[in-house]
Amino acid sequence: MNVLIVYGTTEGQTRKIAERVAKEVADCGHSVELLDAGEPGASVNLDAFQAFVVAGSVHQEQHQNAIKNFATAHCDRLNASPSAFISVSLSAALEETRPAAQSYVDQFVELTGWRPRMTLLLGGAVRFTEYDYFQEQVVKFIVMRRGLTSEPGADREFTDWTALASFVEDFLETAAD
Template sequence: MNLLIVFGTTEGQTRKIAERVATDVRGRGHQVELLDSAEFTSDLKLGHFDAFVIAGSVHQEHHQEAITNFVFAHHELLSTKPSALISVSLSAALKGHEADAQKYVDRFVSVTGWQPRMTLLLGGALRFTKYDYFQEQFVRFVVMKGGDPNPERDYEFTDWNALADFTDRFLETIG
């Protein structure tokens, strides 16, 4: 099987997630190609891929424009072959915010016209060590709702076991 993983990342966590999926899929003897949606060119031929995984992070309640545009442009092909969506957000990791994470996926599916075979809501990361003052304040008071995370360190909320289980289940669905 030849799988294409297209990812959109802002701070690097979704790239890390896409790379983990690629490693797991290669470990099972399949071919995998990774594509950063920000580097997508219109001359890329997609027809030879047997399946697709789209991984996109959510910021300010929306998936990145590059990943949205890629899926919108190719939703017909994605709908005819096995495909899955990994939606990466802090809402997916925060207790009581799972409905928000699902809302972002529902909006993405509605906008793009694509119906993925499987969907995973996955927690992302906070990269305080890379934020400027204004980003840090935004995360602390808007995203974390006044919570007091330590801005001296980064936080990773990705459930790697859930990702591995998702990858296994997706591969089982495509034989």
Template sequence: MRTLIVYGTVEGQTRKIADAVKAHLQEAGEEVVLVDTSERTGTMSFDGVDRVILAASVHERRHPKPFEVFVASSRDDLSRRPTLFLSVSLKAAFADGREEAQEYVDEMKLRTGLNPTMELLVPGAIRSESYDFYAAQVLRHVVLAGQDVDPSARDHEFTDWDALKAAVTRFLTDTATAKEPETGH
């Protein structure tokens, strides 16, 4: 089967996630096409695509604009294929932040009309060298408020690679079963 992975990233963690998902799919014998929405202009053909995995990071409560534009403009094509949406955020790393992380997904689905087959909140990463003073303060006092993490001390990756791999495997299994021809009658 052919899987299209479309991602939007700001600091690079979502690209790392998309690459890991691609490698996992290829190990399972899948043909994979990987697309970065920040590098896309114009429309894209979905011919020959059996399923889609969308992955995007959250910054300032939103997924990247080019990613959301892609999703909104591809809504019809996406609705005809099994779709897994991976929303990458720091809020997803903490039990008390998961509700807010889900709000980011719900708001994006309202803006774009996306109705994925499956969705997963994926914990992101802190890239200390990526933040100016203001961004570091917002990260520390808003995004990570109440958490025992110092974003200025070092980079920290919260992504649970085993959970991600298990979710992608579940998506592959569920969509492969749905595509098998019925037998009997």
């Protein structure tokens, strides 16, 4: 099976997640291609693929425009094929804020018209070492408000890599049927 993984990333964690998905898919013996939807001129012939995984991160309660635009433009093709959506956010990292993370996915689906067969809410990361002062203050507030713990000024991943591996395995099983 030939699988296309499309991602949109703001700070790099979703790219890291998409790369891990690509490795898992390839390790299972499938062909895989990665596409950064945010790259200028990014395009690919979707007819060359039998299955699709789209991953996007949430910032200010919205997924990236590049991911929204990709899903909207190709919703018919995505709906006609095995497809999955991975939504990356800090809200997905805690059980009590997962309803908010799910609402971001619900808004995305409503807006784009794409109905992925599977979805995964996945925690993202904070990269304090890469933020300017203003970004650092905003992220500290969000982390504190969400009840997530992190060393002051230290980077931290909230991604559940085991859940991601299980999700990819389940997706490949359903896509092969």
